[in-house]
Amino acid sequence: MTAYWITTYKAVHDPDKVAAYATLAGPALTAAGGRFLVRGLPEATFEKGETTRTIVIEFASVEAAVAAHDSEAYQEALRALDGGADRDMRVVPGA
Numbered sequence: 001m002t003a004y005w006i007t008t009y010k011a012v013h014d015p016d017k018v019a020a021y022a023t024l025a026g027p028a029l030t031a032a033g034g035r036f037l038v039r040g041l042p043e044a045t046f047e048k049g050e051t052t053r054t055i056v057i058e059f060a061s062v063e064a065a066v067a068a069h070d071s072e073a074y075q076e077a078l079r080a081l082d083g084g085a086d087r088d089m090r091v092v093p094g095a
Contacts, residue, residue, distance in 0.1 A: 002094035003062040005034065005069075009053040010086040017084025024077035032068035034059050065091040 012018055026036070038056035045051060059065040068074055069091075 001061060003059045003065045004037075004092050004094060005029075005055075005057040005059060005065045005089070006092060007055040007087050007089045008050070010088060012053075012085045014084035017081055021077050021081035021084065024080055025074060028071060028073035028077055029057055029068050031073065032059075032071055033064050034068055059091075062091055062093055 009018075030036070034057040036055070037058050038054055041053055042049065042051060057065075059068065
């Protein structure tokens with residue numbers, strides 16, 4: 001079953017660290033089978049919606065998304081982020 005990795009940025013503390021993370025994370029997640037569907041700020045929000053950067057990545061399964069997160073390439077990206085942002089990340093199975 002398809003799964004979706006959803007990330008929202010709650011706060012950015014160091015834009016340079018976020019940029020270094022993004023440089024490494026994008027290729028790492030794509031190589032792990034991820035397909036970026038959403039990257040950016042919302043054009044509209046409703047019902048207490050937050051104007052926060054949001055990323056949605058599609059994976060073939062929950063297991064594939066978790067494996068991508070745990071991969072050495074993605075862990076390298078997390079080391080580059082090093083506290084540069086507060087984020088809410090989750091993997092949700094598709095309907």
